[in-house]
Amino acid sequence: AQTVTQSQPEMSVQEAETVTLSCTYDTSESDYYLFWYKQPPSRQMILVIRQEAYKQQNATENRFSVNFQKAAKSFSLKISDSQLGDAAMYFCAYRDRSNTGKLIFGQGTTLQVKP
Amino acid sequence: EADIYQTPRYLVIGTGKKITLECSQTMGHDKMYWYQQDPGMELHLIHYSYGVNSTEKGDLSSESTVSRIRTEHFPLTLESARPSHTSQYLCASMRGGEVEAFFGQGTRLTVV
Numbered sequence: 194a195q196t197v198t199q200s201q202p203e204m205s206v207q208e209a210e211t212v213t214l215s216c217t218y219d220t221s222e223s224d225y226y227l228f229w230y231k232q233p234p235s236r237q238m239i240l241v242i243r244q245e246a247y248k249q250q251n252a253t254e255n256r257f258s259v260n261f262q263k264a265a266k267s268f269s270l271k272i273s274d275s276q277l278g279d280a281a282m283y284f285c286a287y288r289d290r291s292n293t294g295k296l297i298f299g300q301g302t303t304l305q306v307k308p
Numbered sequence: 309e310a311d312i313y314q315t316p317r318y319l320v321i322g323t324g325k326k327i328t329l330e331c332s333q334t335m336g337h338d339k340m341y342w343y344q345q346d347p348g349m350e351l352h353l354i355h356y357s358y359g360v361n362s363t364e365k366g367d368l369s370s371e372s373t374v375s376r377i378r379t380e381h382f383p384l385t386l387e388s389a390r391p392s393h394t395s396q397y398l399c400a401s402m403r404g405g406e407v408e409a410f411f412g413q414g415t416r417l418t419v420v
Contacts, residue, residue: 197350202348226407230411235413236413237312237411237412237413237414238398238411239411240408240409243407243408284350284351288407292358292404293356293364294339294341294356294402294409295341295353295356295366295367296341296343296351296353296400296409297367298343298350298351298352299350300349300350301348301349301350
């Protein structure tokens with residue numbers, strides 16, 4: 194069975210600085226999707242960035258980028274120039290390529306941004 | 309924000325009551341999901357649906373039931389609420405063949 198592990202329950206970063214959130218996963222599949230979702234307090238969970246396993250190039254979305262290490266089964270999220278609005282819980286998630294579309298989530302990392 | 313809505317946002321209810329959590333989406337997505345999220349914990353899939361009249365149990369066993377009579381609507385029902393059902397319930401939807409899931413704001417349920 195696939196598993197996703199986030200070993201950092203809480204992280205903090207100074208505004209304008211860079212922070213990296215860690216995620217490891219386990220799967221026997223060779224092709225799959227990985228995601229980082231952001232869940233602000235009392236608001237909808239939204240997709241931050243996604244990576245397709247067959248793509249070697251790391252995904253980037255503005256200030257958010259990932260370091261995808263397929264052999265090591267590692268998928269970290271880097272947030273550059275952190276802003277107060279980045280404060281939220283961040284979930285790493287895995288999805289295989291089956292038709293179900295179901296997501297397997299890590300435990301989440303609460304990110305605090307200090308002014 | 310995505311067009312997926314959950315009601316109520318917060319619910320406090322007594323043990324033994326029957327409750328229905330509503331989830332609606334206006335995007336025409338055929339796939340819908342219910343995830344359960346305990347405080348400070350990861351989300352676990354409890355139900356999903358491929359489309360109208362399709363429902364499947366997820367990875368986490370749940371005493372709740374779901375129905376999918378209309379594409380846009382995926383309600384979750386607890387026939388007899390218990391304190392162990394206290395949790396946050398998140399609804400999500402996805403268009404078939406696509407990758408991104410869209411989430412509602414969640415229903416925080418407290419059973420006393």
